[in-house]
Amino acid sequence: MTVLVVGSVALDSVETPFGAADGVIGGSATFFASAASPFTPVRLVGIVGEDYPVEKLEPLAARGVDLSGLERAPGASFRWAGRYSHDLNTAETLDTQLGVFAQFHPKIPESFRRTPFVFLANIDPRVQLDVLDQMESPRLVACDTMNFWIASRRAELLTLLGRVDLVTLNDGEARQLSERVNLVHAARWILDRGPRHVVIKKGEHGAFLFTRRAESGADVAIFFAPAYPLEEIFDPTGAGDSFAGGFMGHLAATGDLSPANLRRAVVIGSAMGSFAVERFSNERLLEITPADIARRVAEFRSLVALEDAAPDGSGS
Amino acid sequence: MTVLVVGSVALDSVETPFGAADGVIGGSATFFASAASPFTPVRLVGIVGEDYPVEKLEPLAARGVDLSGLERAPGASFRWAGRYSHDLNTAETLDTQLGVFAQFHPKIPESFRRTPFVFLANIDPRVQLDVLDQMESPRLVACDTMNFWIASRRAELLTLLGRVDLVTLNDGEARQLSERVNLVHAARWILDRGPRHVVIKKGEHGAFLFTRRAESGADVAIFFAPAYPLEEIFDPTGAGDSFAGGFMGHLAATGDLSPANLRRAVVIGSAMGSFAVERFSNERLLEITPADIARRVAEFRSLVALEDAAPDGSGS
Numbered sequence: 001m002t003v004l005v006v007g008s009v010a011l012d013s014v015e016t017p018f019g020a021a022d023g024v025i026g027g028s029a030t031f032f033a034s035a036a037s038p039f040t041p042v043r044l045v046g047i048v049g050e051d052y053p054v055e056k057l058e059p060l061a062a063r064g065v066d067l068s069g070l071e072r073a074p075g076a077s078f079r080w081a082g083r084y085s086h087d088l089n090t091a092e093t094l095d096t097q098l099g100v101f102a103q104f105h106p107k108i109p110e111s112f113r114r115t116p117f118v119f120l121a122n123i124d125p126r127v128q129l130d131v132l133d134q135m136e137s138p139r140l141v142a143c144d145t146m147n148f149w150i151a152s153r154r155a156e157l158l159t160l161l162g163r164v165d166l167v168t169l170n171d172g173e174a175r176q177l178s179e180r181v182n183l184v185h186a187a188r189w190i191l192d193r194g195p196r197h198v199v200i201k202k203g204e205h206g207a208f209l210f211t212r213r214a215e216s217g218a219d220v221a222i223f224f225a226p227a228y229p230l231e232e233i234f235d236p237t238g239a240g241d242s243f244a245g246g247f248m249g250h251l252a253a254t255g256d257l258s259p260a261n262l263r264r265a266v267v268i269g270s271a272m273g274s275f276a277v278e279r280f281s282n283e284r285l286l287e288i289t290p291a292d293i294a295r296r297v298a299e300f301r302s303l304v305a306l307e308d309a310a311p312d313g314s315g316s
Numbered sequence: 317m318t319v320l321v322v323g324s325v326a327l328d329s330v331e332t333p334f335g336a337a338d339g340v341i342g343g344s345a346t347f348f349a350s351a352a353s354p355f356t357p358v359r360l361v362g363i364v365g366e367d368y369p370v371e372k373l374e375p376l377a378a379r380g381v382d383l384s385g386l387e388r389a390p391g392a393s394f395r396w397a398g399r400y401s402h403d404l405n406t407a408e409t410l411d412t413q414l415g416v417f418a419q420f421h422p423k424i425p426e427s428f429r430r431t432p433f434v435f436l437a438n439i440d441p442r443v444q445l446d447v448l449d450q451m452e453s454p455r456l457v458a459c460d461t462m463n464f465w466i467a468s469r470r471a472e473l474l475t476l477l478g479r480v481d482l483v484t485l486n487d488g489e490a491r492q493l494s495e496r497v498n499l500v501h502a503a504r505w506i507l508d509r510g511p512r513h514v515v516i517k518k519g520e521h522g523a524f525l526f527t528r529r530a531e532s533g534a535d536v537a538i539f540f541a542p543a544y545p546l547e548e549i550f551d552p553t554g555a556g557d558s559f560a561g562g563f564m565g566h567l568a569a570t571g572d573l574s575p576a577n578l579r580r581a582v583v584i585g586s587a588m589g590s591f592a593v594e595r596f597s598n599e600r601l602l603e604i605t606p607a608d609i610a611r612r613v614a615e616f617r618s619l620v621a622l623e624d625a626a627p628d629g630s631g632s
Contacts (some may be wrong), residue, residue: 084495181402184547205521208545224619226540230523231500263622303540304620306579 001139002041003252005032006131007121007241009046009057009070013081013095014280016088016235025056026080026283028121028144031238034282035245035272037063038293040253042293043112045069045131049077049100059230059286069109073100088236088277089203108134117252120164125156132163140257142166142248148178162194168244170201182209188220197262199247199269201240203227209266211259223263225270226303228296235280236316239273242263242285246272271296317455318333318357319568321348322422322447323437323557325373325386329397329411330596332404340597342396344437344460347554350598351561351588353379354609355570359428361385361447365393365416370479374600385425389416404552404593405519424450425528433568435560436480438462441472448479456573458482458564460556466493478510484518484560499524504536513578515585517556519543525582527575539579541613542619544590544612551596557591558601562588587612 006301012026029046036042048054050072061067073160074101082091104127104184113136120143129141135141141164148174149157155166157177161167167190175181178189183200190198200208206226213219247269254261271293278284319626321344328342345362352358364370366388377383392415398407420439424447432455437443444459451457457480462499465473472491477483483506491497494505499516503526506514512548516524529535563585573599587609594600 006473177439182547182549184545202521205518206542222545222619224542224545224623226542229500229538229540231498233498261624267622303538304542305539306576306583 001116001180001252001255002014002043003036003117003119003248004043004045004112004115004135005029005036005119005121005245005248006045006108006128006200007032007119007123008078009044009048009052010046010078010080010101011052012281013079014235014237017084017086018234019280021235021280023079024212025053025280026237027073027078028241030057030124031241031276031282031285032119032121032245032248033060033065034285035242035269035276036249037065037245038251038288038290039249039268040064042066042158042249043069043115045106045108045112047071047073047100047104048104049073049075052077053212063286066112069106069112071106073103075100082237088225088233091237106131116140116255118142119248120144120160121241121244122149125149125153125160128160129156129163130161131261135259140165140248142168142244144168144244145173145177147173147176158193159274161190166197166199168199168201168240168247170203170240174198174200184220184222191220200268201234201243203239204233206290207243207266207270209256209262221259223266225263225266225300228274228300228303229268230274230277233277236277237280238276240280242276243269243273245269250297267297267300268293271300317432317568317571318359319364319435319564320359320424320428320431320451321345321352321432321435321437321561321564322363323348323439324417325364325368325392326394326396327368327416328597329386329395330551330553331399333378333402334550335401335596337551339395341369342553342597343394344439344557345556346373346376347557347592347598347601348435348437348561348564349376349381350379350601351558351585351592352380352565352568353561354604355565355584356380356383358565359381359385359431359489361422361424361428363387363389363416363420363422365389365391368393371471376401379602382560385422385428387422389419391416393417398553404549407553418464420562422447429561432456432571433564434458435564436460436476437557437560438465439478441465441469444476445472445479447629448476450451456481456567457492458484458560458565460484461489461493463489463492463538470617477506480511482513482515483511484515484517484563486519486556487567487572490514490516492498500526500536500538507536516583517559518547519552519555523582523586525558525578527578535577539582541579541582541586541616543586546593549593552593553596554592554598558592558598559585559589561585583613583616584609587616
């Protein structure tokens with residue numbers, strides 16, 4: 001099945017302790033599509049300015065990302081500049097130029113409106129709600145958000161929570177939204193607002209999936225997937241959206257919304273996030289093969305397996 | 317088999333957002349013994365002053381902790397006072413009074429010298445080395461340490477690393493010791509100094525076990541156990557030593573040093589650490605039953621299992 005993503009398509013300038021990249025392709029929808037497209041066809045809705053090097057999105061089109069919903073508008077593209085110090089967990093934003101993204105009023109193409117899996121990437125909740133109004137009976141709707149919207153669009157965000165099946169956010173955002181320090185309390189608070197599932201991402205510390213076990217019950221199932229302890233983290237930009245891409249891509253590809261498959265999707269999302277950070281931009285996501293993905297997913301599972309699956313059999 | 321612990325027996329005064337406890341029993345050896353004794357007989361070597369309420373250690377003796385190596389010396393007992401704010405990960409030390417602990421020169425009782433499993437809790441590496449000199453062919457020696465010794469007794473600590481099988485430390489200490497930011501690099505650096513295993517504890521973010529796969533090979537196996545997402549963390553004091561107690565207690569009880577059993581020991585250590593933080597002092601550790609432990613260990617495993625083991629069967 002197909003997945004639709006609505007979000008930003010940007011130009012990033014990133015400095016890390018390992019190097020710098022200037023004006024490379026970025027944005028939540030771009031990372032999502034790069035990570036979802038190995039699994040399933042992707043439809044992308046976004047906006048770029050006249051300055052955007054759209055030819056750099058061609059590898060995405062070649063991988064089955066339908067870019068016909070990418071609007072090109074007069075003006076400048078969304079540009080983000082950030083810096084990571086040796087603590088790669090948090091970016092210091094150096095500059096944000098919204099450009100045409102400030103006037104993003106997505107019009108979902110007629111041919112996209114029945115897409116069964118929908119990911120509303122981190123944009124104004126008013127825009128997320130507007131997109132949802134344009135969709136026709138989606139099977140699973142997930143949304144992301146950020147501290148800025150939690151503070152400035154709280155009412156609209158709470159309305160949105162009542163209309164989505166799943167929300168992804170990081171631990172700080174979950175605490176800010178729920179005003180609960182304890183992550184289990186935060187997750188329960190969010191689940192009580194409507195979603196059946198909440199994914200709380202903790203960056204290098206892994207990700208939780210909280211699921212209401214019964215529609216009306218208070219009981220919550222908790223799944224945890226560690227982040228793989230990478231030896232080289234090159235550029236953390238896009239890890240969260242790549243997680244979401246792998247997660248939603250796997251769900252859409254299988255069409256299976258069982259608890260076990262949701263958990264598998266968290267592991268696959270974690271694997272895609274771990275690839276994203278190995279290079280600048282979406283470079284690594286565009287070069288990996290299905291075998292690379294399968295190997296990384298197996299490494300994730302072996303990390304929590306009681307038996308050491310030594311590749312050379314010398315495990316004891 | 318029996319496990320020996322050498323470390324502090326203290327009186328703690330703790331403030332948390334949930335309450336305060338004054339002069340309760342604490343110390344690394346106390347927490348270790350409390351967490352190990354459900355699994356196996358424990359021998360404790362430590363020192364207290366004349367002011368110590370030794371009758372409060374009676375529940376430990378009743379659980380199979382041999383306290384005949386607990387020296388009582390003229391002077392005051394080791395006292396620690398600390399405070400946790402809403403971020404329960406780090407304690408603010410308000411006061412440390414070493415008392416008789418400053419002159420702790422442990423003499424291992426003759427009857428303790430052949431104990432097969434040895435845990436050198438966080439004390440001066442010179443003292444840890446001195447204890448090791450008194451032991452006769454132990455089967456597994458593990459040690460803990462802290463930032464203070466890494467900075468002030470680096471040479472002695474490196475000597476110690478060459479003589480132990482396993483070291484436990486937290487992520488910050490692993491980075492400080494190895495001067496490596498990346499935890500995999502830090503673990504490799506430590507393994508290159510001698511130990512076959514290193515456990516890196518990340519508090520609420522879980523624990524890693526790194527193991528050299530072959531005696532001389534460079535290949536490292538990585539296991540990860542999440543911390544259980546507790547809804548109520550009451551007092552984090554002693555979590556690390558309780559982890560070590562569960563870990564070593566299980567290894568000593570089974571006598572099985574296979575990779576799979578080491579991994580199981582990490583899960584059991586994590587379970588015991590999660591109990592320790594549910595109450596002040598070692599209160600919770602002293603009241604739990606084998607059934608409580610088995611249930612918590614099962615919860616830890618279900619956290620990373622792809623199948624949701626819903627207690628009521630309503631998992632789908």
